[in-house]
Amino acid sequence: MKALATSPAARGLEDDAAVIELGDETLVLSHDTMIEGVHTLAGQDPADVAWKLVAVNLSDLAAKGAKPVGVLISHMLGDDDHRFVIGLREVLETYDVPLLGGDTVRGGGERVWGCTAIGRATHRPVPSRSGARPGDAVYLSGRIGYAMLGLEALRDDTDQDDSAYRRPVPQLALGQELAPHVSAMMDVSDGLLLDASRIARASGVTLSLDSDPLLNLAPQGRLDDAIRWGDDYVLLCTGPAGLDDQLEVTRIGEVGLLGDHEVLLDNQPPQGDLGYTH
Amino acid sequence: MKALATSPAARGLEDDAAVIELGDETLVLSHDTMIEGVHTLAGQDPADVAWKLVAVNLSDLAAKGAKPVGVLISHMLGDDDHRFVIGLREVLETYDVPLLGGDTVRGGGERVWGCTAIGRATHRPVPSRSGARPGDAVYLSGRIGYAMLGLEALRDDTDQDDSAYRRPVPQLALGQELAPHVSAMMDVSDGLLLDASRIARASGVTLSLDSDPLLNLAPQGRLDDAIRWGDDYVLLCTGPAGLDDQLEVTRIGEVGLLGDHEVLLDNQPPQGDLGYTH
Structure with missing residues (x-):
């Protein structure tokens, strides 16, 4: 989960889904925790919280080309649980995912x-x-920076569409289509530059990105923010040339030998942080 | 999880582990959430919290006769994370369970x-x-009421052994031995009477318990408390006569046709609540 109030270093780096062999199947397991006011805006509609809670985990499965088997939910009871249940039902029905179980608890403090x-x-x-x-x-x-606009809309009451922030869309079908073709893949939860650096580090390469195609994927005039924000839950992947002819992806750069920097933008190291500390 | 400060009604009734068929395997999945000061004592050693967090979930697997494949942990960062890591390592090594992944988050309030x-x-x-x-x-x-004594020891600084509360022991091997023979099984997390009523309700029968054998399993003079407490994580099961000759279980009653009460103790409905509201 992207935390609104934490530095990149404080975000768990173990966010990647776990993969285990079991019998003739390969299981993919993801867990995310959301804290009220940290990963959500205080006072946000619990229906949106429930949607996002499930969607971000399904996005982790999407990045593995996995098909959901089900979810377990841990829910801290509050005053407006009916809204949480409504959002939970919506997201589970939309992606045809069964609720397998979980836990409900009571506590004080932030939910x-x-x-x-x-x-x-x-x-x-x-x-x-x-x-x-x-x-x-x-x-x-897909596009980046629109969850950022959505957060700004909710927080600052602007006229922007806030749905990208409230109701992220896990790209499950596309992830399954991509899986046989990609050499690496993850979902962009913490910002394009930061997540690109994770693929670069894990692979021992440099990811060299081009701003031209990215300008078309980001809100006008906000590219610098959009590549450092997150919460967009689109898929970032590497693979052979021409994938963009067959599938709904945009080529945004190429992989090079590991140089002095894990990520380059227009052949230069990006200025400042790879991810914002919001 | 047993909540120290909630009524039985507030405890999730969906605590039972989920069972799903996947390929040639049957998966068993359990999730528990613990809140500082609710499911733990304020100021408790995080090493014990980590142990218990994992152990109570392994106990859910034990009640299904399942062998652990791994765990995912969600951990809210705090001042003494090294103690949490120590306890986590201890419990995972003791039961030979891999840590598959999880999430670390920061937040204020109770952990x-x-x-x-x-x-x-x-x-x-x-x-x-x-x-x-x-x-x-x-x-x-196994024995009941000793987690209760352990809590009292920690909270009131008595001389009792507190290990049953701090470091519950999931009965994984016994659960696997029992699984082929039992007709119903669960772990006693919320108190014997309350959990017995859950088997009775799910099965449409009455569980008729005898205090004589229970007196030997509970702390002296505390049977009334012990059968309404919980956190003991022993296995409660039903099955054919003679199981106690082969396996480490004690016969504590018999199953009858559903009567006016789901649980009887010495042929009488238990007085007061089935579980305490602590």
Whole structure:
């Protein structure tokens, strides 16, 4: 989960989903915890919280090309549980995912929610962060920076559409389509530059990104913010040239030998932090 | 999880582990959330919190006769994380369970921890709460009321041994031995009477318990408390007569046709609540 109030270093780096072999199946497991006022805005509609809680975990499965088997939910009871239940039902029905179980608890203080998503791999080997090779192209499966606009809309009451922040869309079908073709894949939860650096580090390469295609994927005039923000839950992957002819991805750069920097933007190291400390 | 400060009604009734078929395996999934000061004593050693967090989930697997595959941990960062890591390592090494992943988060207020345990069934059908039949015997796999003494020791600084409260022991091996023989099984997390009523309700029968054998399993003079407390994580099961000759269980009653009460103690309905509201 992207935390609104933490530095990148404080965000867990173990966010990647776990992959385990079990019998003739390969399981993919993801867990995310959300804290009221940290990963959500204080006072946000619990229906949106429930949607996002599940969606971000399904996005982790999407990045592994996995098909959801079900979720376990941990819910801290509050005053407006009916809204949480409504949002939970919406997201589970939308993605046809069964609620397998979980736990309800009572506590004071900020509310905390957890979700564990269980999926089955549709392609083996399961895509990881570590397979990018020099010569691969880098692709992004959608727009970035719109969750940022959505947060600003909710927080500052602007006229922007806030749905990208409130109701992120896990790219489950696309993840399954991509899985057989990619050399590395992850979802962009903490910002494009930061997440690109994770693929670069895991793979021992440099990801060299081009701002031209990214300008078309980000809100006008906000590219610098958009590549350092997150919460967009699009897929970032590497693979052979031409994937963008077959599938709904945009080529945004190429993989090179590891140089002095893990990520380059227009052949320069990005200025400042890779991710904002909001 | 047993909540120290909640009524039985507030405790989740969906605590039972989830069972799903996947390929040629049957998965068993459990999730529990613990809140500082609610499910733990304020100021408790985080090493003990970590142990208990994992152990109570492994106990859910034990009640299904499942063998652990791994756990996902959600950990809210605090001042003494090294103690949490120590306890986590101890419990995972003791039961030879891999840490598959999870999430670390920062937040204010009370700390919250979550654990999802994944297991594979060793016997099918997987024991549930709903298979008890009139004529079955009722068995308990260990002592009750000692977690209660342990809590009192910690809270009131008595001389009692507090390990049963701090470091519950999931009965994984025994659960696997019992699974082929039992008609219903669960772990006693919320108190013997309350959990017995859950098997009775799920099975549509009455569980008739005898205080004589229970007197030997509970602290002297505390039987009334011990059968309404919890946190003991022993196994409660029903099955054919004679199981206690083969396995480490004590016969504590028998299953009868559903009568006016789901649970009887010495042929009388238990007085007062089935579980205490602490």
